[in-house]
Amino acid sequence: MTSSGGATEVGTIEHLDRGPLDRHEMARIVARDIPAGSYVNLGIGQPTLVSDHLDPDSGVVLHTENGMLGMGPVAVGEEIDLDLTNAGKIPVTELPGASYFHHADSFAMMRGGHLDVCVLGAFQVAVNGDLANWHTGTPDAIPAVGGAMDLATGVRDVYVMMTLFAKDGTAKLVTRCTYPLTGLGCVSRVFTDHAVFLIADGQVTVSETFGISVEELRSRLAVPLLAR
Amino acid sequence: MTSSGGATEVGTIEHLDRGPLDRHEMARIVARDIPAGSYVNLGIGQPTLVSDHLDPDSGVVLHTENGMLGMGPVAVGEEIDLDLTNAGKIPVTELPGASYFHHADSFAMMRGGHLDVCVLGAFQVAVNGDLANWHTGTPDAIPAVGGAMDLATGVRDVYVMMTLFAKDGTAKLVTRCTYPLTGLGCVSRVFTDHAVFLIADGQVTVSETFGISVEELRSRLAVPLLAR
């Protein structure tokens, strides 16, 4: 590990030999960090890849906000049933022990803090845990929020999975979100292609890097980074 | 019919040959006035007698607030199942087309205005439709409201079934309730041993009398009575 100052920073793992991660590798890292037995919601888009990397014996149960616990893998061939889809409207399957419920009950489950973990994409995450992932803020954009605010607000641990830098090179881990917020102070962990960040008490700790050192990360981000 | 003044009061039926009614006769009159196809809640106590007089072909469906639609008659002998009771905690039966639901859903059904009629007992009913049926107002009484306020507030037509006079001879149809209220302006029809009263727009109309004339009723009640 790298130390930038006098503080003892034991425990940050720098994988200088691999990285940046592709989205499948990121999904694997996210899956690894989800505690066994958790009830988990995977946001639409990249986060759905996480399900491919969950250990079937981990007892993780997937929730889909359109009204189901115990969601199985994406349906293929004969399995496809248009009455059984995930939040991305993609046909999925049902695992033993599943249950169905209506939308108000499903969002009550989310809002009430019963889900352990959700994994969401993001435009920006701030050091205070603020999340921006629903609106680019451009004046002519059509606002569309779906269940993003419900997940950000209701789920106990909000994980974000995103590239660390936008296509134009700007960092998505920021001091303060400039895009419209989805939820305030909600994000606890950020999985990126370059590093995994833990957010707590307004501070960001790097727990793991991929193909980059903590020192170099510090040089590329405006956000103060602790190592551990 | 009796006319007490210049106003035309066509339609009030005076049954001078029968009455006052006993509680079974009152229950029969209440049952007669429940529109076919109604969803109905019968309060605990005397109102449960109404079910004995409902025409099975009327399509009336009984609701019990502990979580059921399609309640059948009181259970006897082998039918008794302690998991199937009415709001008075008496074992009842299930009719074809019944459904079960939890308490929050059951009271949502009531509060949301989906029940057509409920029949409640009362201590007092006022000319403005105010109902007092849950608390005698004595300082040392233990307050116990149950579902009375939910029924009074939520059900579209609140029928009251009561004796017109208390044991001490005081009238229970009053200008203004002196007992603590259950619901405000909610009662639309009052079935008593002496008469049936319709309440609307702050006025009481006698629709039917039993063993007493409208004229005599007027002499015994402080409430202005219209005939029709």
Next chain:
Amino acid sequence: MRVVADPDEAVAGVQDGATVLIGGFGPAGQPVALIDALRRSGVSQLTVVNNNAGNGETGLAALMAGGHVKRIICSFPRQSDSYVFDGLYRSGAIDLEVVPQGNLAERIRAGGAGIGGFFTPTGAGTMLAEGKETRTIDGRDHVLEYAISGDLALVKAFRADRMGNLVYRKTARNFGPVMATAATVTAVQVDEVVEVGALDPEVVVTPGIYVDRVVVVRTPG
């Protein structure tokens, strides 16, 4: 409750300016035949409550394209194929109220349950709470949201009995059970109608008290 002959009869009587709750989340639970009948009715100035704002050129998109809708309340209008809505919205021909999905479901539930409004943490501190009353309860910021009720609800269920009791299939359940409770008239399209007594009382999801009209529309395939 009446079993009616066709979808047109199921939506009969809806007035211009009505608020219509339309179930479905993507294709699952979308009452397509009822939406088409609503369009054929020629009604105008509708406020539509749906999770989305139409896809392609059928169903809700066709209803909007036909000029029947003046306002939509939804959580997620922008989709890859929501171009009909996109055009109408950008031209100012249709108003949009965006509501977080859970607040939308809860507002409809409140409409059916006689709850006037509720304090929800979802959306607090975001631009979707702008102009709304907020309150800190137990140290947490909440936004006051009001109930939504409809004049008409269009719901797709799997099976109804002749008293209107409904069961749904899998995630097609979605908004149906709450929307059925929150409208003056609830019209339901089902795959089949069964006799009274054929549904287990323990598994009824929508009791018949909430259902006014049922029409059988066989799902292809």
Next chain:
Amino acid sequence: MRVVADPDEAVAGVQDGATVLIGGFGPAGQPVALIDALRRSGVSQLTVVNNNAGNGETGLAALMAGGHVKRIICSFPRQSDSYVFDGLYRSGAIDLEVVPQGNLAERIRAGGAGIGGFFTPTGAGTMLAEGKETRTIDGRDHVLEYAISGDLALVKAFRADRMGNLVYRKTARNFGPVMATAATVTAVQVDEVVEVGALDPEVVVTPGIYVDRVVVVRTPG
């Protein structure tokens, strides 16, 4: 979710001063074995949320008689055989909060659903609204009621699978499904536990996510 060996293990860890949600409406759905275990645990200063305030000298009445309860939130404490409560209440040994039954159920639902509070018409203008915030919404008076959550919920269900999914029997369902959602720890007594996959996903009433501990208590007879 754990299937535990006995009711004592199901209630283990409850702290003095805890709020305990107890299901049941009369005998139907009353988790007698769990209530008895709670009493045996010796815990004190409990706030109990139940529809009633005990009957005879068993179950909740015994819990109160044993001095474990300092406060009860219920809708209907006064019954023909509620003499244990009556005596404790009149002597000032127990506090009482009376809530209209539907507001009670809705407050518990709100606790489970993350709703901070809600405006309900029930009780508006009555003495049960005294001191509470009121508001006119759509021309109707409403009272603001706040959510109720518990540290522990005691629920009786009919059958559980090994993931904690529950089904109930008839009107014994009553408060169980909402109380299960509203407590930090939900303990459930069931007639039997079945394997995962033995319950139809369409008919699960309480998903296993809400259930922490299950114990089999065979109903006599």
